[in-house]
Amino acid sequence: MRSPRIPLAACATALVLAITGATGPAASAAATGTPLAIAHFSHLVVDQAHGHLFVSGGTGTSGILVTDLQGATVTTIPETTGATGLALSPDGTTLYAALPGGDQITAIDTSTLTQTASYPTGPGTRPDSLAYAGGSLWFGYGVAGSGGIGSLTASGTVTLAADPNPWPTPPTLTSTPGPSAALVAAAQNGAASTVSVYTASAGTLTRTANGPLAIPDLGDIALTPDGHDIVAGSATGVDGRFHTTDLTPDGHYHWPLAGNVLAVAPDGTVAAALNDTTYRTLSADSSGEYNIYATANQDHLAPHGLAWAPDESHLYAVGQDSTGGAPTLQVQSQPDIAPVALRPYQSASAPGEPVSVAIGLNSGMPFPDGTTLHVTRFDATHPGGIAQSDIVYTPSAVNGWSWPTIHDTAPLQGPLSYRVDYPGDATHAPATLSFPVDVAKYAPYFTLTAPTTSARGAQLAITGHLNWPHPGNAHLTTGALTVTRTDLAHPHGTVLGTLPVATDGSFTLHDTPTIGAANTYTFSYDGGSAYLPANTTATVQVARANTTLSVTANAGAYSYGAWAHVTAHLGATYNSRQVTLFAQPYAGTKTVIATGSTDIHGNFSAWYKITRNTVFTAAYAGDYRTNPATATSRTAWDWAQVTTQMLLGMSTTTINSNHYTVYYRDAPAQAPLFRTTLAPVHTGGHLQIVLQRYYSGAWHNTSVQTVSCAALTDCHFYQEYLPWKSLPDYALYRITAQYVHDNTDTTSLDTWGTWQYFTTHPHP
Numbered sequence: 001m002r003s004p005r006i007p008l009a010a011c012a013t014a015l016v017l018a019i020t021g022a023t024g025p026a027a028s029a030a031a032t033g034t035p036l037a038i039a040h041f042s043h044l045v046v047d048q049a050h051g052h053l054f055v056s057g058g059t060g061t062s063g064i065l066v067t068d069l070q071g072a073t074v075t076t077i078p079e080t081t082g083a084t085g086l087a088l089s090p091d092g093t094t095l096y097a098a099l100p101g102g103d104q105i106t107a108i109d110t111s112t113l114t115q116t117a118s119y120p121t122g123p124g125t126r127p128d129s130l131a132y133a134g135g136s137l138w139f140g141y142g143v144a145g146s147g148g149i150g151s152l153t154a155s156g157t158v159t160l161a162a163d164p165n166p167w168p169t170p171p172t173l174t175s176t177p178g179p180s181a182a183l184v185a186a187a188q189n190g191a192a193s194t195v196s197v198y199t200a201s202a203g204t205l206t207r208t209a210n211g212p213l214a215i216p217d218l219g220d221i222a223l224t225p226d227g228h229d230i231v232a233g234s235a236t237g238v239d240g241r242f243h244t245t246d247l248t249p250d251g252h253y254h255w256p257l258a259g260n261v262l263a264v265a266p267d268g269t270v271a272a273a274l275n276d277t278t279y280r281t282l283s284a285d286s287s288g289e290y291n292i293y294a295t296a297n298q299d300h301l302a303p304h305g306l307a308w309a310p311d312e313s314h315l316y317a318v319g320q321d322s323t324g325g326a327p328t329l330q331v332q333s334q335p336d337i338a339p340v341a342l343r344p345y346q347s348a349s350a351p352g353e354p355v356s357v358a359i360g361l362n363s364g365m366p367f368p369d370g371t372t373l374h375v376t377r378f379d380a381t382h383p384g385g386i387a388q389s390d391i392v393y394t395p396s397a398v399n400g401w402s403w404p405t406i407h408d409t410a411p412l413q414g415p416l417s418y419r420v421d422y423p424g425d426a427t428h429a430p431a432t433l434s435f436p437v438d439v440a441k442y443a444p445y446f447t448l449t450a451p452t453t454s455a456r457g458a459q460l461a462i463t464g465h466l467n468w469p470h471p472g473n474a475h476l477t478t479g480a481l482t483v484t485r486t487d488l489a490h491p492h493g494t495v496l497g498t499l500p501v502a503t504d505g506s507f508t509l510h511d512t513p514t515i516g517a518a519n520t521y522t523f524s525y526d527g528g529s530a531y532l533p534a535n536t537t538a539t540v541q542v543a544r545a546n547t548t549l550s551v552t553a554n555a556g557a558y559s560y561g562a563w564a565h566v567t568a569h570l571g572a573t574y575n576s577r578q579v580t581l582f583a584q585p586y587a588g589t590k591t592v593i594a595t596g597s598t599d600i601h602g603n604f605s606a607w608y609k610i611t612r613n614t615v616f617t618a619a620y621a622g623d624y625r626t627n628p629a630t631a632t633s634r635t636a637w638d639w640a641q642v643t644t645q646m647l648l649g650m651s652t653t654t655i656n657s658n659h660y661t662v663y664y665r666d667a668p669a670q671a672p673l674f675r676t677t678l679a680p681v682h683t684g685g686h687l688q689i690v691l692q693r694y695y696s697g698a699w700h701n702t703s704v705q706t707v708s709c710a711a712l713t714d715c716h717f718y719q720e721y722l723p724w725k726s727l728p729d730y731a732l733y734r735i736t737a738q739y740v741h742d743n744t745d746t747t748s749l750d751t752w753g754t755w756q757y758f759t760t761h762p763h764p
Contacts, residue, residue: 001651005081008548010054012281012412019466021463025753031293031294031295031296031297031330032296032330033071033295033296033297033299033328033329033330034070034071034072034321034328034329034331035078035326035327035328035329036055036067036071036318036327036328036329037055037063037065037067037073038055038061038065038076038190039060039061039325040057040058040059040061040320040324040327041056041057041058041302041305041318041320041324041327042056042057042058042061042083042084042085042304043055043056043084043085043086043304044056044086044304044305044307044316044318045086045088045095045307045512046069046307046308046309046310046314046316047088047095047110048069048309048310048311049092049110049236050092050110050111051060051067051068051069052066052067052069052074052110052113053067053068053069053071053316053329053591054066054086054095054097054108055067055318056080056083056084056085056086056097056103057063057327058082058083058084059082059101060082061081061082061083062080062081063076063077063078063079063080063081063083063096063165064076064077064080064083064086064097064108064614066113066427067329069309069314069331070331074113074455075113075117075706077108077113078114078147079115080097080099080106080108081099081101081102082099082100082101082102083097083098083099083106084097084098084099084100084128084129085097085098085127085128085129085130085139085140086098086130087130087131087132088110088132088314089132089137090132090179091211092110093109093110093111093112094107094108094109094110094116094647095107095108096108096130096137096152097130097137098128098129098130099127100126100127100128100141101126103120103121103122103124103125103126104118104119104120104121104127105118105119105121105127105137105139105152105158106118106119106201107119111378113763117156119152119156119245120158120237121141121150121160122140122158122160124143124151125140125141125142126141126142126143126170127140127141127150128140128141128170129170129172129173129358130173131173131174131175131183132175132179133175133176133180133182133183133198133200134180134181134183134199134200134201134202135153135154135200135201135202136151136152136153136200136202136203137151137152137444138150138151138152138155138162138171138173138175138183138200138205139151139173140167140171140172140173140185140677140721141160141170142167142169142170142189143169143170144169144187144584145168145169145212146166146167146168146169147166147167147168147169147170147171147187148160148161148162148163148167148170148171149161149162149163149167149171149173149205150162151184151203151205154201154250155754157203158528162203162205162602163185163196163198163205163207164203165207165210167185167187167194168187168188168189168194169185169187169188169189170187171185171186171187172185172187172195172218172220172221173185173201174186174220174221174222174223176223176224176226176227177223177225177226177264177265177266177308177310178225178266180227180587181199181200181201182197182198182199182200182203182223182227182244183197183198183199183200184196184197184198184221184223184230184244185198186213186215186218186221186232187218188216188217188218189212191214191216192212192213192214192215192216193209193213193215193216193218193232194211195208195209195211195212195213195221195242195247196209196210196211196417197209197230197244197245198275198454205349206499207249208244208245209244209245209246210247210670211246211247213232213233213238213242213407213435214238215232215236215260216234216236216237216729217234217235217236217260218232218234218260219233219259219260219261219303219304220232220233220260220261220263220303220304220306221326221545222262222263222264222270223244223264224241224264224268224284225264225266225268227244228243228244228250228269229241229242229243229244229250229712230242230243230244230247231257231260231262231264231270231589232257232262232398232569233257233259233260233261233262233272233273234257234258234259234260235259235260238256238257239251239252239256240252240253240257240365241253243669245512246622251286251537252286253270253272253282253283253286253289254282254283254286254287254289255274255280255282255289256739257272257273257369258271258272258273258274258275259272259273259274259275259276259279259301260273260303261273261279261301261302261303261304261305261306262306263306263307263308263315264308265308265312265336266308266310266311266312267284267312267336268284268285269281269282269283269284269290269308269312269336270284271283271306271308271315271317271334271335272306273301273306273535276300276301277294277295277298277299277300277301277319277456278292278293278294278295278301279290279292279293279295279301279306279317280293281315281335281336282426283336283365287365288338288363288364288365288366288427289338289364289365290335290336290338290364290365290427291332291335291337291338291339291364292339292364293330293332294725295317295319295328295330296328296610297328297331297407299319299320299321299326299328300317300319300320300322301318301469302319302320302324302327305317305318305319305320306318308591309631312335312336313333313334314332314333314335315331315332315335316329316330316331316332317329317330317332318330321432322733334429336427337424337427337428337429338363338364338365338427338428338429339361339363339428339431340361340363340422340424340428340429340430340431341361341362341363341430341431342360342361342362342373342420342422342431342432342433343359343360343362343433344357344358344359344360344420344433344435345357345358345359345360345403346358346437346438347439348440349410349437349438349439349440349441350410350439350440350441350442350530350531351410351411351412351413351439351441351456351529351530352409352410352411352412352530352725353405353409353410354407354409354410354435355406355407355408355410355416356405356406356407356408357405357406357408357418357437358403358404358405358406359373359379359391359403359404359406359420359433360403361393361403361404361422363428365388365427365428367393367428368407369393369394369438370392370393370394371392371393371404371422371425371570372390372391372392372393372420372423373390373391373392373393373420373421373422374387374390374420374422374423375387375388375389375390375391375406375418375419375420375421376388376418376419376421377408377416377417377418377420378415378416378418379411379414379415379416379417380411380414380415381411381414381415384599385419388406388408388418389701391404391405391406391420392404397613402724406418406420409681410439411436411439412529412530413434413529414526415434416436416437416439417434417436417437418435418437419432419434419715419742420432420433420434420609431592441530441531441532442468442530442531442532443531443532443534444466444467444525444527444531444532444534445466445467445534445536446464446465446466446467446523446525446534446535446536447464447465448462448463448464448536448538450462450463450521450524450538450539450540451465451466451540452540453539453540453541453542453543454513454519454540454541454542454543455542455543456513456514456515456516456542456543456625457513457514457527458512459510459512459513460512460513460540461508461509461510462508462509462511462521462538463506463507463508463509464506464507464508464509464523464536464542465504465505465506465507466481466501466505466506466507466525466534466585467505468505468531474487475521477743478527478528478529478530478531479525479526479527479528479529479530479531480498480525480526480528481498481500481501481507481523481525482495482497482498482499482523482524482525482526483495483496483497483499483509483521483522483523483524484496484521484524485511485513485519485520485521485522486519486520486522487513487515487517487518487519487520487542487548488515488516488517488518488623488624489515489624490515496509496511496521499523509521509523513540513542514545514624515542515624515625516542516544516624516625516627517541517542517544517622517624517625518539518540518541518542519539519540519541519542520537520538520539521537521538521539521540522535522536522537522582523535523536523537523538523618544622544624544625544626544627545574545626546627547570547571547572547573547620547626547627547629547713548569548570548571548629549568549569549570549571549618549620549629549630549631550568550569550581550618550631551566551567551568551569551581551616551617551618551631551632551633552566552567552569552633553565553566553567553616553633554566554567556634558610559610559611559641560611560641560679560680561610561611561641562607562609562610562753563607563608563609564607564608564609564610564614564616564631565605565606565607566583566593566605566606566607566608566616567603567604567605567688568581568598568603568605568618568631569598569601569603570598570602570603570604570606570618570620570629571602571732572626573620573623573625573626574620574623574624574625574626575623575624575625576620576622576624576626577597577598577602578596578597578620578621579595579596579597579598579604579618579619579620580592580594580595580618580619580620580621581593581594581595581604581606581616581617581618582616582617582618582619583608583614583615583616584614584616584617585611585612585613585614586612586613586614587612588612588615593606593616596760602617603747611680612680613635614635615632615633615634615635616632616633617630617631617632617633618630618631618632621710640738641677641678641679641751642676642677642678642751642752642753643676643677643685643753643754644674644675644676644735644736644737644753644755644756645674645675645676645752645756646661646672646673646674646735646756646757646758647672647673647674647675648663648671648672648673649661649662649663649672649758650663650664653730653759655757655759655762658734658757659757660732660757660758660759661756661757661758661759662758662759662760662761663758663759663760663761664760664761664762664763665729665760665761665762671721671722671723672721672722672758672760673720674689674720674721674722674756675737676689676718676737676753677718678718678739679752686706686707686739686740687706687707687718687738687739687740688704688705688707688737688738689703689704689706689707689718689720689735689736689737690703690704690735690736690737690738691703691704691705691722691733691735692733692734692735693731693732693733694732694733695731695733699734702733704745704747718737722735727760728760729760729761729762730759730760730761731759731760732759733757733759734755734756734757734758735755735756735758736752736753736754736755736756737752737753738751738752738753743761
């Protein structure tokens with residue numbers, strides 16, 4: 001017998017589990033088992049004294065399997081075909097087995113594992129369930145529709161109809177785990193079960209209670225060790241315990257007995273099915289749950305498949321496949337010792353600050369008052385660990401229970417961790433938990449007040465405050481505050497020094513900037529050993545002087561493709577004379593022409609090729625004491641490029657200093673061909689083709705033709721044959737083209753092409 005349990009109120013466990021967020025021990029996720037060398041399973045008996053398990057298989061098996069206490073086969077007892085119910089004699093020397101197919105009960109010596117006797121029970125009796133009570137072996141017998149209870153005395157006498165009352169089926173018998181006179185019989189009877197309670201003595205039964213129980217799926221039924229209660233389970237969720245005196249409910253276990261497979265240990269601990277593939281162990285006093293187990297390979301828990309070792313040290317469970325075959329044995333050690341899970345609950349702590357870690361205890365069984373946990377601290381100074389004060393689980397007036405809590409101080413540097421050891425007790429297994437504590441440095445933050453502008457050479461002041469976002473540290477204890485100034489002269493920053501910080505975190509910076517433009521002050525706190533680094537910035541615009549800047553081009557208008565000479569003139573500055581020239585042609589991208597320093601006269605020049613109307617810009621980036629400046633020129637206008645040609649002439653001549661192309665009227669040649677081109681390409685505007693004849697001492701228009709730019713071949717090429725056959729011989733002509741822009745074209749001015757001179761002669 002194991003140590004007695006310590007009863008506790010069931011509500012204590014419920015509250016602890018609710019606080020920790022747990023619901024009790026979990027079933028093994030990787031359950032395994034040992035295959036049994038028998039085709040089917042019927043009943044199991046544990047012979048701990050001889051180190052054997054006896055396994056019967058019922059119909060279809062030829063012998064009783066004997067294994068060691070781990071399920072390894074020892075032998076098979078022959079001539080026990082179809083054995084079902086099994087029972088050990090109180091002294092453990094004899095195993096009795098019911099052989100319903102042979103209408104007999106056989107006796108087997110547990111030392112030699114041989115049959116010693118066989119007891120016929122009468123033709124057609126088919127004995128099945130066996131139980132010892134009052135010095136006799138009792139057996140349920142019969143067939144569906146008719147059953148009874150018989151006895152087998154120590155002298156070998158078999159008696160039938162020990163209970164003269166009829167049974168609807170062969171009853172299932174049970175007695176207390178230890179020797180007693182109490183016997184219970186139960187049989188399924190429709191939607192309920194008929195149950196009778198007896199006192200057994202000298203081979204006779206005295207019925208003390210009888211009646212129905214609302215158990216529609218009768219399987220195993222058991223008696224508590226004191227004989228006070230009947231224990232039954234059902235998938236319908238019966239209360240679980242019933243008084244043997246009157247079959248009324250007698251409370252229930254910590255969880256309902258949700259299946260019809262169960263076994264009661266000699267100390268009252270109950271093993272019961274939770275569902276087809278899971279079973280658990282519950283305390284006799286209903287205070288909690290020891291453990292939950294899963295069957296091997298998700299097998300179905302076999303009917304009558306749970307059995308206890310007499311000293312409760314092991315629980316044996318048999319599973320089988322969906323066809324009722326291939327039985328597998330599981331052996332659970334310490335099934336009435338609940339596993340314990342420890343869990344830390346902590347908040348972040350900074351170096352040197354208090355540490356508070358509550359330890360949650362998770363178990364299916366409640367913990368007694370005064371449960372003690374041993375604590376070991378590990379840090380840089382004590383890498384091997386140093387013992388701390390024990391922490392104790394005690395009742396609390398606030399919520400009924402408290403968590404044992406570690407109270408300590410975090411180190412200034414290095415890691416921190418703890419190990420918590422729970423030694424276990426009569427109902428709990430030992431447990432150990434090791435965990436680190438998050439010693440996180442706090443992140444301080446700044447508040448700053450700074451001017452937005454300042455005169456160059458004038459002293460300015462920036463005030464600030466270094467804040468810590470946690471209680472208990474209202475002043476700076478470690479670390480230094482450094483200030484860096486970044487300006488045009490020091491783009492990578494120059495350190496101004498370490499700034500003193502008052503105990504309330506306040507500080508003030510005084511500085512006299514000599515460099516104009518943006519002066520950015522960076523305040524950097526290194527955090528020391530207790531805090532995270534932090535930084536912030538403030539930017540002050542320091543005044544600079546203005547200068548003058550202009551940009552001009554060497555002409556107001558340019559021929560297409562001509563080069564413009566662009567000049568920027570810069571006034572007085574401090575330490576930079578660099579200017580950048582830009583050109584932006586109409587509808588084009590602004591591009592850099594050149595960058596360079598001005599000459600001794602303040603000028604900087606560059607050349608730019610004009611292809612359309614263009615605006616020039618000069619830019620000065622400023623210097624330490626001078627503001628930036630920009631200047632824009634007036635538009636530099638661009639003449640379009642208009643070319644004219646006379647083609648297919650036969651010869652040339654000169655008249656009044658003008659060169660004429662000569663065409664012969666009767667020559668086998670084409671008519672005079674006039675060609676003009678336009679650049680750049682224009683989509684708006686038009687060309688005017690002007691043809692003039694010289695007479696009366698002057699040139700007179702003969703025709704003026706308008707050609708839209710859209711009609712030009714490739715938008716820039718136009719040509720036509722002149723009606724030369726209608727022109728008189730030796731008449732003098734000239735022709736040209738003018739580009740005329742419209743309001744959609746601001747890239748070029750109106751532009752004339754050159755005159756082309758020609759005349760016609762008779763063929764020589």
